Amino acid sequence: MRYLPLTPDDRTAMLAKIGADNIDALFADVPEGARLSGPIDGLPAHASEMAVERHMRSLAAQNLSAADAPFFLGAGAYRHHIPATVDHIIQRGEFLTAYTPYQPEIAQGTLQVLFEFQTQVARLFGTDIANASMYDGSTACWEAIAMAGRITRRDHAVLSSGLHPHYVSVARTMAKYTGDTLDIATPELMAKTDDDRVIAGITDATSCVVVQYPDLLGRIPDLSRIADAAHEKGALLVAVVTEPVALGLLESPGALGADIVVGEGQSLGVGLQFGGPYLGLFGAREKYARQMPGRLCGETVDADGKRGFVLTLSTREQHIRREKATSNICTNSGLCALAFSIHMTLLGGVGLDRMARINHARAAKAAARLAQIPGVSLVNDAFFNEFTIRIGCDAREAALRMAKNGVLAGVTMGRLFPGQDALSDGLIVAVTETVSDEDIEALATALAQEISGDAA
Amino acid sequence: MNAPNASGWKPQMGPAYRSETPTSSGDMALNLEEPLIFELANRGNCGVDFDEEPDDISPALASFARKSPVDLPGLAEPEAVRHYTRLSRQNYAIDLGPFPLGSCTMKHNPRLNEAVARMPGFADIHPLQPMDTVQGAFAVIEQLAEWLVTLTGMSAVAMSPKAGAHGELCGILAIRAALEARGDKRAVILVPESAHGTNPATAAFAGYAVENIPATKEGRVDLEALKARLGPDVAGVMITNPNTCGLFERDMKAISDAVHAAGGLVYCDGANFNAIVGRVRPGDLGVDAMHINLHKTFSTPHGGGGPGSGPVVLSEALAPYAPIPFVRRDDTGRLRMVEERGAKDLLPDSFGRMVAFHGQMGMFTRALAYMLSHGVDGLRQVAEDAVLNANYVLRSLDDVLDAPFGGSGPCMHEALFSDAGLAEGFTTLDIAKGLIDEGFHPMTVYFPLVVHGAMLIEPTETESRAGLDRLIASLRHVVTRAKDGDEALKSAPHYAPRRRLDETQAARKPVLVWKGDPAPAGEPTRSETGGR
Numbered sequence: 001m002r003y004l005p006l007t008p009d010d011r012t013a014m015l016a017k018i019g020a021d022n023i024d025a026l027f028a029d030v031p032e033g034a035r036l037s038g039p040i041d042g043l044p045a046h047a048s049e050m051a052v053e054r055h056m057r058s059l060a061a062q063n064l065s066a067a068d069a070p071f072f073l074g075a076g077a078y079r080h081h082i083p084a085t086v087d088h089i090i091q092r093g094e095f096l097t098a099y100t101p102y103q104p105e106i107a108q109g110t111l112q113v114l115f116e117f118q119t120q121v122a123r124l125f126g127t128d129i130a131n132a133s134m135y136d137g138s139t140a141c142w143e144a145i146a147m148a149g150r151i152t153r154r155d156h157a158v159l160s161s162g163l164h165p166h167y168v169s170v171a172r173t174m175a176k177y178t179g180d181t182l183d184i185a186t187p188e189l190m191a192k193t194d195d196d197r198v199i200a201g202i203t204d205a206t207s208c209v210v211v212q213y214p215d216l217l218g219r220i221p222d223l224s225r226i227a228d229a230a231h232e233k234g235a236l237l238v239a240v241v242t243e244p245v246a247l248g249l250l251e252s253p254g255a256l257g258a259d260i261v262v263g264e265g266q267s268l269g270v271g272l273q274f275g276g277p278y279l280g281l282f283g284a285r286e287k288y289a290r291q292m293p294g295r296l297c298g299e300t301v302d303a304d305g306k307r308g309f310v311l312t313l314s315t316r317e318q319h320i321r322r323e324k325a326t327s328n329i330c331t332n333s334g335l336c337a338l339a340f341s342i343h344m345t346l347l348g349g350v351g352l353d354r355m356a357r358i359n360h361a362r363a364a365k366a367a368a369r370l371a372q373i374p375g376v377s378l379v380n381d382a383f384f385n386e387f388t389i390r391i392g393c394d395a396r397e398a399a400l401r402m403a404k405n406g407v408l409a410g411v412t413m414g415r416l417f418p419g420q421d422a423l424s425d426g427l428i429v430a431v432t433e434t435v436s437d438e439d440i441e442a443l444a445t446a447l448a449q450e451i452s453g454d455a456a
Numbered sequence: 457m458n459a460p461n462a463s464g465w466k467p468q469m470g471p472a473y474r475s476e477t478p479t480s481s482g483d484m485a486l487n488l489e490e491p492l493i494f495e496l497a498n499r500g501n502c503g504v505d506f507d508e509e510p511d512d513i514s515p516a517l518a519s520f521a522r523k524s525p526v527d528l529p530g531l532a533e534p535e536a537v538r539h540y541t542r543l544s545r546q547n548y549a550i551d552l553g554p555f556p557l558g559s560c561t562m563k564h565n566p567r568l569n570e571a572v573a574r575m576p577g578f579a580d581i582h583p584l585q586p587m588d589t590v591q592g593a594f595a596v597i598e599q600l601a602e603w604l605v606t607l608t609g610m611s612a613v614a615m616s617p618k619a620g621a622h623g624e625l626c627g628i629l630a631i632r633a634a635l636e637a638r639g640d641k642r643a644v645i646l647v648p649e650s651a652h653g654t655n656p657a658t659a660a661f662a663g664y665a666v667e668n669i670p671a672t673k674e675g676r677v678d679l680e681a682l683k684a685r686l687g688p689d690v691a692g693v694m695i696t697n698p699n700t701c702g703l704f705e706r707d708m709k710a711i712s713d714a715v716h717a718a719g720g721l722v723y724c725d726g727a728n729f730n731a732i733v734g735r736v737r738p739g740d741l742g743v744d745a746m747h748i749n750l751h752k753t754f755s756t757p758h759g760g761g762g763p764g765s766g767p768v769v770l771s772e773a774l775a776p777y778a779p780i781p782f783v784r785r786d787d788t789g790r791l792r793m794v795e796e797r798g799a800k801d802l803l804p805d806s807f808g809r810m811v812a813f814h815g816q817m818g819m820f821t822r823a824l825a826y827m828l829s830h831g832v833d834g835l836r837q838v839a840e841d842a843v844l845n846a847n848y849v850l851r852s853l854d855d856v857l858d859a860p861f862g863g864s865g866p867c868m869h870e871a872l873f874s875d876a877g878l879a880e881g882f883t884t885l886d887i888a889k890g891l892i893d894e895g896f897h898p899m900t901v902y903f904p905l906v907v908h909g910a911m912l913i914e915p916t917e918t919e920s921r922a923g924l925d926r927l928i929a930s931l932r933h934v935v936t937r938a939k940d941g942d943e944a945l946k947s948a949p950h951y952a953p954r955r956r957l958d959e960t961q962a963a964r965k966p967v968l969v970w971k972g973d974p975a976p977a978g979e980p981t982r983s984e985t986g987g988r
Contacts, residue, residue: 001834003564003755005920006841014848014921018866026843026866027735029704034740039832042606046831049568056825060577062592064585073582076812083504085533087574090759093551094544097565098760099897102557104959105952106892109547110760113540116493119969123527129968132761135618138812166812169796173779173808177632177663220520249513251522264812274593275583275813276618277763289966295761300962303947303955312962318621318657319903323666328657330621335759342540345493348530351502357510364514382516403586411584418797433506 001046066272066408070439072366074386074430075216075411076137076164076242077275078267080355081434086269086342090335100331104310105302110334111309114297117341124247124344124352125239125261126254127283131294132311133337134280134329137264138167141210141240142174143282143293143327144260148208148236149180150291150326157208158201158235161185161194162215164242165416171210180207186417189390189426191381193221199229206235208260213239213253214246216416217379217428218386227257236260243267244281245432246384248356260284268347269339279336290316293327355433359385363431366440370429373444375451379426386430388413391451395427398450407446487953490542493529494970501530546953547760548897554919554927556849558870558900558912559652559700561730561752566829569756569822578821583813587792593817594791597783600824604748604769607835608729609737612775614768615782616815620727623747623766624658624694626779626810630745630770631692631721632662633777633807640719642691648677649906650699652725664691671906675701675861675872679710686718696725697741698732698868700904701861702846702912712742721745721773729753730916731843731869734836744771750816754823765819776805781814841917842869845924849913852928856935860907869916875909879941884909889956890934892949896927 006014011023020026027035039045047055066079073079090096094109101107101114114132121130134140145157157175159168159182168184175182183201185194198209209230214220227237239253241263247253253261265279266272284292290313298312318325347355363385370389371378379388391398396414403409413426431440482489513521531539548555555562573579581590601613614630617623628645635642645659648669656666669685672678677695693715697705705711712722724738726746730753732738738746750765751758758764770778780799786792793814799806830838843866850871854862858876861867875884888898888911900912913931915924937945949955 001830001837003566003829004834004837004841004917005923006844006917007921010921011841011844014844018844018847018851020847020866023840023844026840026847027704027732029706029865030732030736031706031709031741034709034736036735036737036836039836040606040734043603043832044828046834047828049829052568052825052828053572055828056572056596056821057575057577059592059595060575062590062595063577063581064589065576065580066582067576067580071582073584075584077583079580079582083533085503085537089537089540089544091570092541092544094547094549095540095760096570096757097550097562098547099550099555099557099560099562099758100761102900103548103888103892103898104957105889105949105954106546106548106897107760108953109543109545112490112492112543112546113760115968115970119492119494120528122969135622135763136812139618139622139810164812165796166809169809170811173629173810174661176808177629178661179663220517247522248526249517249522250520252526255522271579272582273579274581274590274817276811276816277765277818278813286968289968296966296968298962299967300958302957306954308954308957310957310959310962312959312966312968315963319653322653322656323660325657325660328621328625328654328661329619330654331619331758331762331764333759333763334761335757336763338759342536344528345531345539346503346533346536347528348500348502349525349528350500351504351530352528353525354502354506354510355504357513358506358508360513360517361511364511382514382520384517400586400588403589408582408585408589415584415795418795 069406069408070442071408072410072429072431072443073408075428076264077272078243078430078432079272079434080267080432082269082271082343083346085346086339089342090339095338101311104308108308111297113338113341115299115309117337118297120341120344121281122283124244125283126252127261128286129289130283131292132297133332134282134294135333136276136278136280137242137262138170140262140280140282141167142171144238144262145171145208145210147260147291147293148238151288152207152234152236154205154207155180156205157210158183158198158206160198160211160215160221161187162217162219162221163210163212163240164216167240186420187217189379189388189423191379193219195222195226198226202229202233202235204233206233208236208238210238210240213241214384217388218383219380220382223253223256223258238262245356245359248352249360249384265340269343270336277333277336279333279340289313291326294329295332358433362433362435363387366429366431369440369444370447373448373451376447385432386428388426388428390425391427391447392425393451394424402446402450405446407442409443409446488542488545490539492970493531493539494972496531496539501532503531503533503536553896554915554923555897556899556913556915556927558914559727560900561914561916563755563916564918565755565757566826569825572825573818573821578817591791594783596820596824598791600820603827604767607733608746608769609739610769611772612770612778614770614778616779616811617747617766617768618811618816619762619764620747620749620766621654621658623768624654624725625661626768627723627745627747628658628662629807630774630777631723633805634721634774635691637805642689644690646682646685646690646693648695650675650677650701650904651694651696652700652727655694655725659694674864675703676705677707677711679707682711683714686714688719690718690720692721692723694723694725698728702867702870702872703861703864704868708741716742727752728869731839733839734832735839739771744774750819750823754826756819756822763816765816776803777807778803779808779810780806838917845915845917845919846871848924849915849928853931856932870912870914872907873911874907878938882938884911886938886945886948887911887934889948890937890945891930893951894930894934896930
């Protein structure tokens, strides 16, 4: 057993030291009826490194990876180029195999990274502060709604119809148990965002409005108008960013009046990974620091007066406040935060600006090309790197056929809103710097074939 | 002072010599200081080259555009590599030595698992790809689920929870859904003192009131107190087994039976499953839901604080209430991800979705590779060696340290000590910081709360006997210093990148983001700020 260093002689000597006759004596507190005496049926015995690698490789080979097909999927998870430096550094054992920095004197590497990460996120979001990461964008979104409830002492949230339906679904699950009410609508395939509906829904009972920016269809809501309307009624604006690269080009939600900004950080440094692990981003106004969920890293000094960093404000947390804590979470996505932070450090504001402009230009090119196809109409007026088209037939079936022909065409509204016929011809197309002109042409060709009925 | 340390290594230079000869850079040979990126860089830098020049932005977007780039520094690639490499040198990690954090379970992280998780077929696929194009990914989930269900003796498993505490939430939501399905509005969850600290917060987040159940003098759940509190308002109990005192809850079956008889359900915190994997199936003890920290028992790197992964195994009673999405094989033998709509037919009572996508795929691949490497025989050996190592530590130290439950039967995967017997004014914290100077990461301190000045040592199964002997020798040395009243121990650590940090100041006046002035363009700042 290559991972276990004890030898049979070690075990014998150690049992002697303990004063136990055999290993079973150490499991004496397990009731007899519950002890397993032999192997468990149905599970294999140990295997060599080569055999395990072979098995896993055969499973991996059954998947069509994004590198092997023109690739246009987004809707909450984006494919960007990750500089080789990112993965190299996160695989350094001192980062990879460290635990939560409970002993700050020997965890300054992790802690300084978290402090830098918090600063990067806060500046990207236009918020005063940010936490040291959460599970993912969807859970961060619910935590923001719960936090707004604590701050305003109200329990009614208005959700934009442009909010990712899986985020809505998570909030719906939790609200069932916390007693919050959620005002939710289904999106329509139209150019206008539902800002008017959201604003009309704000009342004196509203804790927050939750608006995705850019939204699910790639449209861009008018955050400052919504912020004003929310603040007028004493409600908070929670902005949700599922594609942080967009903020290289768009005004930050904080600057537009958002009180809490949450997001999915997967786009920078983390990779697609079939949905996880991802990285929840969470920023807010400074006055709400003690109401924030999750972990915070703060600056301080050591006994010699040298600057250092520690986990702080832990009196908000579950291990101290128990049932009164701001959340029950006890870990963060430290390694993903490190990856995000390295990628952001390589880019800097200047590089992020360039990357965002390239994303936008590529997407604009693709949108113009696809809109030329008879039967295709572009839903959006404005978009960043993601837009929605209508293709006049069931997009889910079309996307499956295109995938079988080697083109991963986009996320279908039918997958996200099953059974809603009015949305079934909608296809959300994401275009990043990884998409080439040839990829766009391949998608256009595949789509034209689908629509004309010539698809194989 | 140049006393030999317990591991036998003799420092050639003492701290006095160091402090008398400051360096101009702040660095001391390989003891490196590193400024923040904000102090290092000048604004205009970028460490990423793109293969095209950006076009103008479209008029439709212009009204939303920001006026200038985000105010963040960039580093050229060599500077970035150095920044993070230098920072990494200030971290302790399992790759450097033992990490005996009780209840956190830091063991060797096999590099094969890293290679597997990075295979493009796993790492570079999108969660919403057409299902026919990700059959291999679904197969990973299916195989991992089969291992977890079989090892725990349960009926089903929910794979999507993102971490241990998220798994607790999943289990409690399933309990609440099950009770409400039978029209039973119970309001209270009981949490024994010997359970994990996250449990009360989890129950509260699921809308429950929380009541504590005391521990016995032996460090286990007080069965009689628990029984006495059961009633029609109690939804369930959250219990940790093996518990946070490192002990097996002998009465687990009796507890489960009593809770079930009173109409409640049993949540077991499975953070310590590594102590019993392959030797005990929680399903046989009447557990209804239990999360498995894949990163602990099945070894995925914790990355300085996550990510984790917390699949939840469920009993027959709770399986119908599992969250979506989940993987099922359809009539044609194809694997399918069942989501909101499909669940209406297959799992109509599901409590719903708890995360955007379907869990921590990157952790699933690592955990499956680990399970396949060990096999069911190796996993049993894992539990045996973890328990053997913990008891070895317990018996090797109980002559110098107070082991409050040392007479209460064998410990499981972790050994618990208290601060009794230290010299006046010396604390558990001093022991921890002294251990840092010995070159070890400290054990868990001041947890569990049921023991005064607790020290919880979890060696794990990937430590060798010789390695344990070195750790034990260092601990004996530090404990002896604390008993002898060695004042120098109170200001330990002396050899770490930082001495004791002022946590009070950090909390009183929180500084959570860098607010300094940017470095003047083109001027190096490393030597100016290093060593601050």
